[in-house]
Amino acid sequence: MGAHHDHDHDHEERWSEVELRVKALESLLTEKGLVDPAALEVLIQTYETKVGPRNGAQVVARAWSDPAYKARLLEDATAAIAELGFTGRQGEDMVVVENTEAVHNLVVCTLCSCYPWPVLGLPPAWYKAAPYRARAVREPRAVLAEFGVAVPEEREVRVWDSTAELRYLVLPQRPPGTEGLDEGALAELVTRDSMIGVGEPLPPAGAAA
Amino acid sequence: MTTTDLAQSPAIPRDGDGPVFREPWEAAAFAMAVRLHERGLFTWKEWAATLSEEIAAAQDRGDPDHGDTYYRHWLAALERLVAAKGAVGPAEMTARRDAWDRAVRATPHGQPILLANDPRSCAHRP
Structure with missing residues (x-):
């Protein structure tokens, strides 16, 4: 190395502490045969591009269109969601809760960030943040108001706390004026937030906002 | 709830459908935990419990925990669990x-x- 000491130290390449720790762990786990960098890359690509809330939107659109499917979904969500091909990590024990005129459902994970990955992808930043985790349970109506969701006083708000064993998905109410729409068009109206309970589905195109 | 409570309530950070991982190391930490769980090194229940403890400990140390430090907690949980399982000390x-x-x-x-x-x-x- 001594021969290189005559040039300027302009190569101030530095890694942050956290990058050093991740690299240390990854290289050790790779050497021990516990992880394979290529497989890690495939996994990351999948979550960045293929898994996401569009899967959940298809589930909701099917339930809106097919009463028999909806009954199966509310009875055994894991199996009904698997019918559409959405299975896997963090989707093993799903429960679907239905919004009605009497009940509005809201999903949170108070302890960490349990979330149904196969149907919603990875959770948004606010879902993982302390304010949402703490306040969704303590003052759900105030939280909903901040998200722009006005729940009528007479409608009950139910808060579902996800765990490593049980993960919840909200089945929002089908928007009015969508009677003629097919499943594909309905799925376009289903937002991620509406399946967590902090939003409503979009109105159909052409409907008064 | 009083108006004081509401005024003191921290704002909830909001986002659109932004990037899942902000930096490559976050994605690497995420993927390692998923793969080790698949291999059976730990159950997801153990994982969730360890992550919850790391998040609670960080909050006790004064982390406002607005979601931006989430993968730091994730990495701390991963390091602790692989050590507890004897995989990497x-x-x-x-x-x-x-x-x-x-x-x-x-x-x-x-x-x-x-x-x-x-x-x-x-x-x-x-």
Whole structure:
């Protein structure tokens, strides 16, 4: 190395502490045969591009269109969601809760960030943040108001706390004026937030906002 | 609830459908935990419990925990769990972290950073 000491130290390449720790762990786990960098890359690509809330939107659109499917979904969500091909990590024990005129459902994970990955992808930043985790349970109506969701006083708000064993998905109410729409068009109206309970589905195109 | 409570309630950070991972190391930490769980090194229940503890401990230390530090907690949970399961111990982790640190500093700008670039690595011994 001594021969290189005559040039300027302009190569101030530095890694942050956290990058050093991740690299240390990854290289050790790779050497021990516990992880394979290529497989890690495939996994990351999948979550960045293929898994996401569009899967959940298809589930909701099917339930809106097919009463028999909806009954199966509310009875055994894991199996009904698997019918559409959405299975896997963090989707093993799903429960679907239905919004009605009497009940509005809201999903949170108070302890960490349990979330149904196969149907919603990875959770948004606010879902993982302390304010949402703490306040969704303590003052759900105030939280909903901040998200722009006005729940009528007479409608009950139910808060579902996800765990490593049980993960919840909200089945929002089908928007009015969508009677003629097919499943594909309905799925376009289903937002991620509406399946967590902090939003409503979009109105159909052409409907008064 | 009083108006004071509401005024003191921290704002909830909101986002659109932004990027899932903000930096590559976050994605790497995420993927390692998923793969180790698949291999059966730990159950997801153990994982969720460890992550919850790390988040609670960080909050006790004063982390406002707005979601931006989430993968730091994730990494801390992962390090603790692999140590508890005997896969990678803390001493081994520290030694390897230091080796990467030396390798990064010893690598000329623009060259790939390799562990072998660590001046103290075996590759540099005669």
